Amino acid sequence: SQQGEEDPQALSIQEGENATMNCSYKTSINNLQWYRQNSGRGLVHLILIRSNEREKHSGRLRVTLDTSKKSSSLLITASRAADTASYFCATDERLAGTALIFGKGTTLSVSS
Amino acid sequence: DTAVSQTPKYLVTQMGNDKSIKCEQNLGHDTMYWYKQDSKKFLKIMFSYNNKELIINETVPNRFSPKSPDKAHLNLHINSLELGDSAVYFCASSQVWDPSYEQYFGPGTRLTVT
Incomplete structure (x- = not known):
């Protein structure tokens, strides 16, 4: 199965700064999702963006999707220490049938 | 109320043993999955069940056998660890x-x- 690639792999910022994570994928998709994983926990769904959408907001989260570049970005504004976690993108890349394909994740560390 | 619960949380065992992991969801969902996350945090689908029927069976050794007694439960049994x-x-x-x-x-x- 193909998978998305997030970059950077790790990101360290100060509280109050913005954090941007990128995700690239290989084939056409119907939608892309972002998940958060706190240390030692399961993944939690953050936001879904469909292939016909370019931008979506949810609270301090802003997701963009560029299907021509096969990439997405997740922006977290005014980061807090509680945002420290790993962030994964997941796609329904059509070659994968109906499975979600997860990227390798970006580990975000927000220090106070 | 926990939506998706698993037991046990930790499992330490020796090579060759057989072990099971249980999963229950109280969301009334039709579909359940098992994923494996390795030490580098790479998350890969193993199995998917829809209404108790196996839908996806990725390239997983047949030592892994999922069982879905009902829509709310999906257990994973692993032989010869x-x-x-x-x-x-x-x-x-x-x-x-x-x-x-x-x-x-x-x-x-x-x-x-x-």
């Missing part, structure tokens, strides 16, 4: 069998094979 099976195993569920629906994950079971 190997060192390479050490990982965190996540159960998840979604409302229907459609990757455009969000998935709800359990807390994970950390399996250590010695």
Whole structure:
């Protein structure tokens, strides 16, 4: 199965700064999702963006999707220490049938 | 109320043993999944069940056998455990069998094979 690639792999910022994570994928998709994983926990769904959408907001989260570049970005504004976690993108890349394909994740560390 | 629960949370066992991990969801979802997350946090689908029927069976050794007694439960039995099976195993569920629906994950079971 193909998978998305997030970059950077790790990101360290100060509280109050913005954090941007990128995700690239290989084939056409119907939608892309972002998940958060706190240390030692399961993944939690953050936001879904469909292939016909370019931008979506949810609270301090802003997701963009560029299907021509096969990439997405997740922006977290005014980061807090509680945002420290790993962030994964997941796609329904059509070659994968109906499975979600997860990227390798970006580990975000927000220090106070 | 826990939406997706797994037991046990930690499992330490020796090579060659057989072990099971249980998963239950109280969301009324039709579809359940097992994922394996390795030490580099790479998350890979193993199995997917829809209404108790096996839908996806990725390239997983046949030592792994999922069982879904009803829509709310999906258990994972592993025979003849190997060192390479050490990982965190996540159960998840979604409302229907459609990757455009969000998935709800359990807390994970950390399996250590010695």
